[in-house]
Amino acid sequence: MIVRPRPHWLYLLFVRRGSLVHLILQQQLFVFAVACAVVAAHGQLFHWKVPLNASPFSLIGIALAIFFGFRINASYDRYWEARKLWGSILVDSRNLARKASTCVAPGSNVRPFILGIAAFAAALRNQLRGDPAQRGLEGLLPDEVTARLAPARNPANLILLWLAQGLREKRAVGRLDPILAHSMEQNLDELSLAMGGCERILNTPLPFTYSVILHRSSYLYCVLLPFGLVDAIGLMTPLIVCFVSYTFFALEALSDEIEDPFGRAPNDLALDAIVAGIEASLREMLGETPAPPPRPDENYVLS
Amino acid sequence: MIVRPRPHWLYLLFVRRGSLVHLILQQQLFVFAVACAVVAAHGQLFHWKVPLNASPFSLIGIALAIFFGFRINASYDRYWEARKLWGSILVDSRNLARKASTCVAPGSNVRPFILGIAAFAAALRNQLRGDPAQRGLEGLLPDEVTARLAPARNPANLILLWLAQGLREKRAVGRLDPILAHSMEQNLDELSLAMGGCERILNTPLPFTYSVILHRSSYLYCVLLPFGLVDAIGLMTPLIVCFVSYTFFALEALSDEIEDPFGRAPNDLALDAIVAGIEASLREMLGETPAPPPRPDENYVLS
Amino acid sequence: MIVRPRPHWLYLLFVRRGSLVHLILQQQLFVFAVACAVVAAHGQLFHWKVPLNASPFSLIGIALAIFFGFRINASYDRYWEARKLWGSILVDSRNLARKASTCVAPGSNVRPFILGIAAFAAALRNQLRGDPAQRGLEGLLPDEVTARLAPARNPANLILLWLAQGLREKRAVGRLDPILAHSMEQNLDELSLAMGGCERILNTPLPFTYSVILHRSSYLYCVLLPFGLVDAIGLMTPLIVCFVSYTFFALEALSDEIEDPFGRAPNDLALDAIVAGIEASLREMLGETPAPPPRPDENYVLS
Amino acid sequence: MIVRPRPHWLYLLFVRRGSLVHLILQQQLFVFAVACAVVAAHGQLFHWKVPLNASPFSLIGIALAIFFGFRINASYDRYWEARKLWGSILVDSRNLARKASTCVAPGSNVRPFILGIAAFAAALRNQLRGDPAQRGLEGLLPDEVTARLAPARNPANLILLWLAQGLREKRAVGRLDPILAHSMEQNLDELSLAMGGCERILNTPLPFTYSVILHRSSYLYCVLLPFGLVDAIGLMTPLIVCFVSYTFFALEALSDEIEDPFGRAPNDLALDAIVAGIEASLREMLGETPAPPPRPDENYVLS
Amino acid sequence: MIVRPRPHWLYLLFVRRGSLVHLILQQQLFVFAVACAVVAAHGQLFHWKVPLNASPFSLIGIALAIFFGFRINASYDRYWEARKLWGSILVDSRNLARKASTCVAPGSNVRPFILGIAAFAAALRNQLRGDPAQRGLEGLLPDEVTARLAPARNPANLILLWLAQGLREKRAVGRLDPILAHSMEQNLDELSLAMGGCERILNTPLPFTYSVILHRSSYLYCVLLPFGLVDAIGLMTPLIVCFVSYTFFALEALSDEIEDPFGRAPNDLALDAIVAGIEASLREMLGETPAPPPRPDENYVLS
Known part of the structure; x- marks a missing residue:
C-alpha cells in the first residue's frame, strides 16, 4: 500500500512512484510508434488511404470507458x-x-x-x-x-x-x-x-473472459485511433493517442494490481x-x- | 472457471480460449456479411440510397452501452x-x-x-x-x-x-x-x-424481457450501423462494425454465461x-x- | 416470471412474448405518426421550417439514458x-x-x-x-x-x-x-x-415525481427528435425514431412492471x-x- | 408520499401534481428569458457576437448528467x-x-x-x-x-x-x-x-459543497447554452434550453426533496x-x- | 460538516463558503493563464499552429467524467x-x-x-x-x-x-x-x-495510483483543451476551459476532503x-x- 501525505498538486503531476508508468511503458511505446508511423504515412497503409474519421471512435471510446468503469x-x-x-x-x-x-x-x-x-x-x-x-x-x-x-x-x-x-x-x-x-x-x-x-x-x-474482451478492445482501439485522428489533428495525433492509451492502460494495470489485493505490488x-x-x-x-x-x-x- | 496466470499483454491479444469467439462467430459473420454488402452497394438498398449518417448511431450506441453496463x-x-x-x-x-x-x-x-x-x-x-x-x-x-x-x-x-x-x-x-x-x-x-x-x-x-430488449436493440443497431458509416469511412465499415458488434455480442454472451453461474460453461x-x-x-x-x-x-x- | 430456455439468437429477435410490444404499441404508433408527418412536411410546422439538428438530441439523449439507467x-x-x-x-x-x-x-x-x-x-x-x-x-x-x-x-x-x-x-x-x-x-x-x-x-x-420527469422528458424527446433528424437522414427518420423510442418506452414499461414485483404481470x-x-x-x-x-x-x- | 394508480401515459404527460413545476418555475422563467434575449440579439452581447457552438456543451452536459446521476x-x-x-x-x-x-x-x-x-x-x-x-x-x-x-x-x-x-x-x-x-x-x-x-x-x-458545485455548474451551463445553440437552431433555442434545464432543475429539486425524507414535502x-x-x-x-x-x-x- | 438551511437558489450561485474556491484558485488561475495565452497566440506554439479540434476532447472528457464519477x-x-x-x-x-x-x-x-x-x-x-x-x-x-x-x-x-x-x-x-x-x-x-x-x-x-492517474489526466486535459477549442470559440475559450476545470478540480478537491472523513476540513x-x-x-x-x-x-x- 502506498502511504504518503498528498503531495502538492504540481508535484503530483510528475511523481513517478505509483504512476504505473514502468508497467505499461512497453505498450505505450508500441502505440506511440504506431501513431507516429500513421502520421508519417499520412494515414496510408500500403499506399492506400485508410478512410477513417473520429466519429466512430467517439462512440466506441465512450462504450469502452463505461465498461472500464465497471472493471475498476x-x-x-x-x-x-x-x-x-x-x-x-x-x-x-x-x-x-x-x-x-x-x-x-x-x-x-x-x-x-x-x-x-x-x-x-x-x-x-x-x-x-x-x-x-x-x-x-x-x-x-x-x-x-x-x-x-x-x-x-x-x-x-x-x-x-x-x-x-x-x-x-x-x-x-x-x-x-x-x-x-x-x-x-x-x-x-x-x-x-x-x-x-x-x-x-x-x-x-474476475471472469477471465471479461479481461480478455476489454484488453483486446482497448488495444485494437488504440491502434486504429491514429487513422481516425490523423486527418483532423495531424502532428498532434501521437500525443492524443498516448493520452488516451495512458488512461486506458494505466487503469487496466491498476485494476489488475488491486484485483488480487493480497500480493506484494505497491498498491x-x-x-x-x-x-x-x-x-x-x-x-x-x-x-x-x-x-x-x-x-x-x-x-x-x-x- | 478459467484459472491461469495472466499472460503477457501481447499474447493476451491473441488468446483463443476464453474469448467466446466460438459462441458468437455465427452472429459476427452475419453482421460482417451485411456490412460488406452495404459497402458493395454503396449504401443502397434496391437502388435507393439509404440516408443515414453517424450521428444517431452515436447517441443510440452510448445508450446501449449504458444499458449493457447495467446488464453485465x-x-x-x-x-x-x-x-x-x-x-x-x-x-x-x-x-x-x-x-x-x-x-x-x-x-x-x-x-x-x-x-x-x-x-x-x-x-x-x-x-x-x-x-x-x-x-x-x-x-x-x-x-x-x-x-x-x-x-x-x-x-x-x-x-x-x-x-x-x-x-x-x-x-x-x-x-x-x-x-x-x-x-x-x-x-x-x-x-x-x-x-x-x-x-x-x-x-x-434476470427478467427475460430485459434480455430481449437489449438483444434486439443491439442486433438492429449492428445491422443499421453500416448504412450510417459507409459514406464516411467506406471500406473500413466492415472492420469498425465488427469491432462494435464484437464488444456488444461478446459482452452479451459473457453475461449469459455468468448469469447462471452454476452451469458447466468455462466461466x-x-x-x-x-x-x-x-x-x-x-x-x-x-x-x-x-x-x-x-x-x-x-x-x-x-x- | 417468464421461464424459458434461452432461444436461438435469431429466434430471439422475433419473439413476441416478453417483448412488451403490446404495452407500448399505442405510444409507438403515435411517435411513428409524428415522425412520418414531419418527414412529409419536410420538417415544417405551419409552413415554418423548424430549425433543429441532431446535436442537442445527442446531449439530451445520453442524459436521458443515464437517468433511465438509474431508474431501471x-x-x-x-x-x-x-x-x-x-x-x-x-x-x-x-x-x-x-x-x-x-x-x-x-x-x-x-x-x-x-x-x-x-x-x-x-x-x-x-x-x-x-x-x-x-x-x-x-x-x-x-x-x-x-x-x-x-x-x-x-x-x-x-x-x-x-x-x-x-x-x-x-x-x-x-x-x-x-x-x-x-x-x-x-x-x-x-x-x-x-x-x-x-x-x-x-x-x-419509487418517488412518483421521478417517474413523471422521466416520462415527460422521454416523450418530449421522441416528439422533437424527428425535427432534428429529418434534414440529415430524411426518409429514415421514422425508423430511427421508432428505434430510439422502442428502447426508451420498452425499458420504461419493464421498469414499471418489475417496480411492483408482487403483481401478476409476466415479469x-x-x-x-x-x-x-x-x-x-x-x-x-x-x-x-x-x-x-x-x-x-x-x-x-x-x- | 404520492400514492396514486399509474395514470394513462397520455395523462401522465400533463399531470401537474408531482411535477415540481411550481418549485422551479422561477428558475425556468429566468433561463427562458435569457434564451429569448440571446435569440433576439442573435447571440450578441453588447454588440459582440459570442463565439460559441454546441460541441463544448455536449461534453459538459454529459459530465453534468453523470454527476447528477450520482447525486440522485x-x-x-x-x-x-x-x-x-x-x-x-x-x-x-x-x-x-x-x-x-x-x-x-x-x-x-x-x-x-x-x-x-x-x-x-x-x-x-x-x-x-x-x-x-x-x-x-x-x-x-x-x-x-x-x-x-x-x-x-x-x-x-x-x-x-x-x-x-x-x-x-x-x-x-x-x-x-x-x-x-x-x-x-x-x-x-x-x-x-x-x-x-x-x-x-x-x-x-449530503456534503454541502457537492450541492454547491452541481448547482452552480448546472446554472452556468443553462445560461451559456443559448449562445452555443442560437446559430444552429435559432428560434428553437428557448425550447431546447428549457427542456434541458427542466430535466436538470427538476431532478435537482427532487433530490433536494428526498434527501431529507422525514419532511412534509409531497415526495x-x-x-x-x-x-x-x-x-x-x-x-x-x-x-x-x-x-x-x-x-x-x-x-x-x-x- | 457544513450545516445550513438551503439558501435561495440565486444566493447559492454566489455563496463562497463551501465552494472550495480557495483550495483550487491557484490551479484555476494557471489553467486560465494557459487558455488566455493560447487565445492570444491563436493556438500557435512557437509559431507552429497546434492542429487540434474539439472531437478528441469530447471523447476523453466523457471518459474522465466517468472515472471521476467513480472516484467521487x-x-x-x-x-x-x-x-x-x-x-x-x-x-x-x-x-x-x-x-x-x-x-x-x-x-x-x-x-x-x-x-x-x-x-x-x-x-x-x-x-x-x-x-x-x-x-x-x-x-x-x-x-x-x-x-x-x-x-x-x-x-x-x-x-x-x-x-x-x-x-x-x-x-x-x-x-x-x-x-x-x-x-x-x-x-x-x-x-x-x-x-x-x-x-x-x-x-x-483510496489506492494512491488511482488519484495520480486521474489527477494527471485531468490536468493534461485542461492544458490541452484550449488548443482544441480556440479555432471554434475564440475568445470564449478561457471561460469554457475554466468552467470545465472548475468542475473537475472542485470535485477532485471535494473527493480529497471527504476521502478522509475524520479530519477537520469543513466537509x-x-x-x-x-x-x-x-x-x-x-x-x-x-x-x-x-x-x-x-x-x-x-x-x-x-x-
Missing part, C-alpha cells in the same frame, strides 16, 4: 472487501482477547490463547501470500502446535481448531460459562468467515503491517509493550 | 453472490466441524457428523447442476441415509435435517449443552441460507473444486490426509 | 430484493421445520406447527396480491384459526403469533428448552422481517410457485410426498 | 434507507409484541408494554419532524411517563428505557426467562438501531401513515379492532 | 460508512446504557460504567483526529484508568477492556445473569467493530458534535440534564 469498480470492490475482512480479523481478535481476559474465571492463564489469535492472523497472511508456513509464528504458539501446522494445507484453520480446544478445556474445568463460551465461539466463527472470504477473493478472479494491501498491528493490539491488552509499528519504505510502500 | 453488472452480481454463498458453505462447514470437535463432550464419535457436512455440499452441487443425486456421496453418508435421499426432491435439505437429528441425539444423552447446540443450529441455519440463496439464483433469471463457478476443497478441509480437521486439490484441465478450465 | 437499476433492485425476501421465507420455513422436528422433545406432534408455516407463506402471498384471505390455506391451519383470520387486516402476522403460541405451549410443558425456543424465535423474527420487507416494497413505490415474481415450493419442502421434511411443482403456462409464464 | 442516486439511497429503517421499526414492534404475548408467563398484563412500543414509533416521528413531543401519545403511555418525556431531548430513547424497565420487572418476579429476555432485548436493540439510523440521516446531509415518507400502521398492527395482535388506515388527500399525498 | 462515489462511500460507524457507536452506547440500567440487579452503581462508554467515544475521536489522548475524558473515567491510558497506543480499546472488567465484577457477585452479560458483550463487540471500521478508513486511503464529519451527543444521550438516560448541543460556527461549520 469490480476490482476496487474486491480490494475494499479484502480490507474489510482484515479489519474484521483485527476486530474479532480484540474481542476474543477481551473476552478471554474477562469471561474466563480469574486466575486462568489466557496468555497462550491470546497469542494464538495473533498466530492465526500471521498464518493466514502466509497462506494468502504463499509465504513459508512458519513465518512470524515464533513465540506465538507452543512448539508442538507449530510442528503440527507444517504439513497442513490450511494451517490457519487448524489454529482456530486449537483455539476452540482451549475453550473446551476452560469449560470442562468450570472456568468458563457455556453461554460465554458460545459468545466466544461467535467470534471464532467471525474469524473463520473472514478467512473464508480471503480465500474466496484469492481463488476466484496491494499492507498485510505485514496489519498483522503486526493485530499482534501489537493484543499485546497491549495483555499489559505488554508492543513493538513499534512498521514504517513505509523509501518509496512510501508499506508491505 | 447485474450478471456479475449474481455470479459473485453465488460465489459468496459457496464461500459461506465452506466457512460454516468448518465452523460446524470445529464445534462438533470441541463442543460435544470428548469421546463422542463425531466423524459421521463431520463427513455428513461434506455430503451436504456435494448433494447441493448435484441439485444445482442436475447431476445424479448420489454423485460424490460415497463414503460420506451412512448407506441407509443415502438410500432415503434417492427419491427426494431436495436431498441437501434432508441431509441438514439428518445432521440436526445427530445434534438432538448428542443433546438427549447430555453430551451437548443446549446453548452450544443453539450455537451449532445457527451454523445449520447459515448452511440453509446459502442453499436457499443458490436455489434463488438458479430459479430466478462458471468451479463447484467441483469447491466441494472437493470443503471435503479436504473437513478431513484435515479430523486429522486425516486430504486428497490433492483438483487441477485445471489443459484449457485452464477448473470445473 | 432502482426497479430491478426492488424486484431482486423482493425475490431475496421470499428466498428468506423459504429458508426460515425450513429452519423452523428442522428445529421443530429436532429441538422439540421426541413424541410431540409438530405437524400442525410445520403446516402452519406453509400457511404463513400462503397468507402473505394473498395479502401482497390482494387475493382472498383464505386462498390456499385449506388443510394447513386448524379451522378455528382460519376463521379468526378472515376479518384480520394482516392475517400472516396473526399466523406468526399463533405459531409463537405453539412454541409457548411446548415450553410450558417442558418439551422445549428455553434456549432452543430462543433459537426458533429468531427464525420467527426473520419471517416477520421478510413480511415487513414485502409490505415496504408494496406500499412505497413479476412467481409467488404461486414459490409458495407451492415452500409447502412441498416442508412436507418432504415431514416424510410426506409433496405435490409436483407447478409448470409454466403455454406462454412460458410461471404465475 | 445518493439522495434516493438516503430515502430508501430511511424507509427501510421505518420498516424495521414496524417489524421489531411486531416481534416485541409477539414475544411479550407468548414469552412472558400467561396471566401477565402486557398491554401497557405493547402500547408503549407504539408510543415509541410516534415519539420518534415527532422528533424527526419537529412535532410537539406529546403528539399522538395519548392513551399509549401511562401519564407519569408522558410527563417525564416532555422536557427530554430524546423522548423516544427514554421510552425504550422504560420498556426495558418493564422487562426487568417481569424478570424480577420470575415471569420471564432470562434467555427470552435476551431475545426481547435484541429487538429493543434493533429499535434503537433504527432510531439511530434516522437521526443520522436527519443530521448529516417525503408518509411517517404518519406508517406510525398509524404500527399502532394498528399492534392493536390487532392484542385482539382489538384497529382504526382504519389513513387515506391520501385529494392531491394523492399521504403525509 | 468511492470517496462518498467512505464518508458515509464512517458516519454509519459513528451512528452505530451512538446506538450501541445507548443500548449498553439501557442494559446496564435494567439488566444489572437494582441497587448497583452503574453510573461509572455508563460514563465510561462516553469516554470510549471521546477517546476514539482523539485517536482518529490525532488529538491529545486525554481530551474530553475529564469526569468520565476514574483517574487511575485515565492514567493507564496515557502511554497506550490504542486507548479506546483499553477502555472497552475496562468496561468488560466492570461486567465481570457484576457477574462475579451475582448481580448480572450470564445470558444478559452475553447480551452486553454483543454491544461491546459492536463498539469494537465500529472502532475497527474507523481505523480501517483512516489507515487505508468532514462533525466528530466533536457526535461525541457530545453521545455523552448527552447517556446523561439523559442517567436522569441528568445534558449540556446543550454544540452550534455551528459563523461559517456554518460544525466541527
Whole structure:
C-alpha cells in the first residue's frame, strides 16, 4: 500500500512512484510508434488511404470507458472487501482477547490463547501470500502446535481448531460459562468467515473472459485511433493517442494490481503491517509493550 | 472457471480460449456479411440510397452501452453472490466441524457428523447442476441415509435435517449443552441460507424481457450501423462494425454465461473444486490426509 | 416470471412474448405518426421550417439514458430484493421445520406447527396480491384459526403469533428448552422481517415525481427528435425514431412492471410457485410426498 | 408520499401534481428569458457576437448528467434507507409484541408494554419532524411517563428505557426467562438501531459543497447554452434550453426533496401513515379492532 | 460538516463558503493563464499552429467524467460508512446504557460504567483526529484508568477492556445473569467493530495510483483543451476551459476532503458534535440534564 501525505498538486503531476508508468511503458511505446508511423504515412497503409474519421471512435471510446468503469469498480470492490475482512480479523481478535481476559474465571492463564489469535492472523497472511508456513509464528504458539501446522494445507484453520480446544478445556474445568463460551465461539466463527472470504477473493478472479474482451478492445482501439485522428489533428495525433492509451492502460494495470489485493505490488494491501498491528493490539491488552509499528519504505510502500 | 496466470499483454491479444469467439462467430459473420454488402452497394438498398449518417448511431450506441453496463453488472452480481454463498458453505462447514470437535463432550464419535457436512455440499452441487443425486456421496453418508435421499426432491435439505437429528441425539444423552447446540443450529441455519440463496439464483433469471430488449436493440443497431458509416469511412465499415458488434455480442454472451453461474460453461463457478476443497478441509480437521486439490484441465478450465 | 430456455439468437429477435410490444404499441404508433408527418412536411410546422439538428438530441439523449439507467437499476433492485425476501421465507420455513422436528422433545406432534408455516407463506402471498384471505390455506391451519383470520387486516402476522403460541405451549410443558425456543424465535423474527420487507416494497413505490420527469422528458424527446433528424437522414427518420423510442418506452414499461414485483404481470415474481415450493419442502421434511411443482403456462409464464 | 394508480401515459404527460413545476418555475422563467434575449440579439452581447457552438456543451452536459446521476442516486439511497429503517421499526414492534404475548408467563398484563412500543414509533416521528413531543401519545403511555418525556431531548430513547424497565420487572418476579429476555432485548436493540439510523440521516446531509458545485455548474451551463445553440437552431433555442434545464432543475429539486425524507414535502415518507400502521398492527395482535388506515388527500399525498 | 438551511437558489450561485474556491484558485488561475495565452497566440506554439479540434476532447472528457464519477462515489462511500460507524457507536452506547440500567440487579452503581462508554467515544475521536489522548475524558473515567491510558497506543480499546472488567465484577457477585452479560458483550463487540471500521478508513486511503492517474489526466486535459477549442470559440475559450476545470478540480478537491472523513476540513464529519451527543444521550438516560448541543460556527461549520 502506498502511504504518503498528498503531495502538492504540481508535484503530483510528475511523481513517478505509483504512476504505473514502468508497467505499461512497453505498450505505450508500441502505440506511440504506431501513431507516429500513421502520421508519417499520412494515414496510408500500403499506399492506400485508410478512410477513417473520429466519429466512430467517439462512440466506441465512450462504450469502452463505461465498461472500464465497471472493471475498476469490480476490482476496487474486491480490494475494499479484502480490507474489510482484515479489519474484521483485527476486530474479532480484540474481542476474543477481551473476552478471554474477562469471561474466563480469574486466575486462568489466557496468555497462550491470546497469542494464538495473533498466530492465526500471521498464518493466514502466509497462506494468502504463499509465504513459508512458519513465518512470524515464533513465540506465538507452543512448539508442538507449530510442528503440527507444517504439513497442513490450511494451517490457519487448524489454529482456530486449537483455539476452540482451549475453550473446551476452560469449560470442562468450570472456568468458563457455556453461554460465554458460545459468545466466544461467535467470534471464532467471525474469524473463520473472514478467512473464508480471503480465500474466496484469492481463488476466484474476475471472469477471465471479461479481461480478455476489454484488453483486446482497448488495444485494437488504440491502434486504429491514429487513422481516425490523423486527418483532423495531424502532428498532434501521437500525443492524443498516448493520452488516451495512458488512461486506458494505466487503469487496466491498476485494476489488475488491486484485483488480487493480497500480493506484494505497491498498491496491494499492507498485510505485514496489519498483522503486526493485530499482534501489537493484543499485546497491549495483555499489559505488554508492543513493538513499534512498521514504517513505509523509501518509496512510501508499506508491505 | 478459467484459472491461469495472466499472460503477457501481447499474447493476451491473441488468446483463443476464453474469448467466446466460438459462441458468437455465427452472429459476427452475419453482421460482417451485411456490412460488406452495404459497402458493395454503396449504401443502397434496391437502388435507393439509404440516408443515414453517424450521428444517431452515436447517441443510440452510448445508450446501449449504458444499458449493457447495467446488464453485465447485474450478471456479475449474481455470479459473485453465488460465489459468496459457496464461500459461506465452506466457512460454516468448518465452523460446524470445529464445534462438533470441541463442543460435544470428548469421546463422542463425531466423524459421521463431520463427513455428513461434506455430503451436504456435494448433494447441493448435484441439485444445482442436475447431476445424479448420489454423485460424490460415497463414503460420506451412512448407506441407509443415502438410500432415503434417492427419491427426494431436495436431498441437501434432508441431509441438514439428518445432521440436526445427530445434534438432538448428542443433546438427549447430555453430551451437548443446549446453548452450544443453539450455537451449532445457527451454523445449520447459515448452511440453509446459502442453499436457499443458490436455489434463488438458479430459479430466478434476470427478467427475460430485459434480455430481449437489449438483444434486439443491439442486433438492429449492428445491422443499421453500416448504412450510417459507409459514406464516411467506406471500406473500413466492415472492420469498425465488427469491432462494435464484437464488444456488444461478446459482452452479451459473457453475461449469459455468468448469469447462471452454476452451469458447466468455462466461466462458471468451479463447484467441483469447491466441494472437493470443503471435503479436504473437513478431513484435515479430523486429522486425516486430504486428497490433492483438483487441477485445471489443459484449457485452464477448473470445473 | 417468464421461464424459458434461452432461444436461438435469431429466434430471439422475433419473439413476441416478453417483448412488451403490446404495452407500448399505442405510444409507438403515435411517435411513428409524428415522425412520418414531419418527414412529409419536410420538417415544417405551419409552413415554418423548424430549425433543429441532431446535436442537442445527442446531449439530451445520453442524459436521458443515464437517468433511465438509474431508474431501471432502482426497479430491478426492488424486484431482486423482493425475490431475496421470499428466498428468506423459504429458508426460515425450513429452519423452523428442522428445529421443530429436532429441538422439540421426541413424541410431540409438530405437524400442525410445520403446516402452519406453509400457511404463513400462503397468507402473505394473498395479502401482497390482494387475493382472498383464505386462498390456499385449506388443510394447513386448524379451522378455528382460519376463521379468526378472515376479518384480520394482516392475517400472516396473526399466523406468526399463533405459531409463537405453539412454541409457548411446548415450553410450558417442558418439551422445549428455553434456549432452543430462543433459537426458533429468531427464525420467527426473520419471517416477520421478510413480511415487513414485502409490505415496504408494496406500499412505497419509487418517488412518483421521478417517474413523471422521466416520462415527460422521454416523450418530449421522441416528439422533437424527428425535427432534428429529418434534414440529415430524411426518409429514415421514422425508423430511427421508432428505434430510439422502442428502447426508451420498452425499458420504461419493464421498469414499471418489475417496480411492483408482487403483481401478476409476466415479469413479476412467481409467488404461486414459490409458495407451492415452500409447502412441498416442508412436507418432504415431514416424510410426506409433496405435490409436483407447478409448470409454466403455454406462454412460458410461471404465475 | 404520492400514492396514486399509474395514470394513462397520455395523462401522465400533463399531470401537474408531482411535477415540481411550481418549485422551479422561477428558475425556468429566468433561463427562458435569457434564451429569448440571446435569440433576439442573435447571440450578441453588447454588440459582440459570442463565439460559441454546441460541441463544448455536449461534453459538459454529459459530465453534468453523470454527476447528477450520482447525486440522485445518493439522495434516493438516503430515502430508501430511511424507509427501510421505518420498516424495521414496524417489524421489531411486531416481534416485541409477539414475544411479550407468548414469552412472558400467561396471566401477565402486557398491554401497557405493547402500547408503549407504539408510543415509541410516534415519539420518534415527532422528533424527526419537529412535532410537539406529546403528539399522538395519548392513551399509549401511562401519564407519569408522558410527563417525564416532555422536557427530554430524546423522548423516544427514554421510552425504550422504560420498556426495558418493564422487562426487568417481569424478570424480577420470575415471569420471564432470562434467555427470552435476551431475545426481547435484541429487538429493543434493533429499535434503537433504527432510531439511530434516522437521526443520522436527519443530521448529516449530503456534503454541502457537492450541492454547491452541481448547482452552480448546472446554472452556468443553462445560461451559456443559448449562445452555443442560437446559430444552429435559432428560434428553437428557448425550447431546447428549457427542456434541458427542466430535466436538470427538476431532478435537482427532487433530490433536494428526498434527501431529507422525514419532511412534509409531497415526495417525503408518509411517517404518519406508517406510525398509524404500527399502532394498528399492534392493536390487532392484542385482539382489538384497529382504526382504519389513513387515506391520501385529494392531491394523492399521504403525509 | 457544513450545516445550513438551503439558501435561495440565486444566493447559492454566489455563496463562497463551501465552494472550495480557495483550495483550487491557484490551479484555476494557471489553467486560465494557459487558455488566455493560447487565445492570444491563436493556438500557435512557437509559431507552429497546434492542429487540434474539439472531437478528441469530447471523447476523453466523457471518459474522465466517468472515472471521476467513480472516484467521487468511492470517496462518498467512505464518508458515509464512517458516519454509519459513528451512528452505530451512538446506538450501541445507548443500548449498553439501557442494559446496564435494567439488566444489572437494582441497587448497583452503574453510573461509572455508563460514563465510561462516553469516554470510549471521546477517546476514539482523539485517536482518529490525532488529538491529545486525554481530551474530553475529564469526569468520565476514574483517574487511575485515565492514567493507564496515557502511554497506550490504542486507548479506546483499553477502555472497552475496562468496561468488560466492570461486567465481570457484576457477574462475579451475582448481580448480572450470564445470558444478559452475553447480551452486553454483543454491544461491546459492536463498539469494537465500529472502532475497527474507523481505523480501517483512516489507515487505508483510496489506492494512491488511482488519484495520480486521474489527477494527471485531468490536468493534461485542461492544458490541452484550449488548443482544441480556440479555432471554434475564440475568445470564449478561457471561460469554457475554466468552467470545465472548475468542475473537475472542485470535485477532485471535494473527493480529497471527504476521502478522509475524520479530519477537520469543513466537509468532514462533525466528530466533536457526535461525541457530545453521545455523552448527552447517556446523561439523559442517567436522569441528568445534558449540556446543550454544540452550534455551528459563523461559517456554518460544525466541527
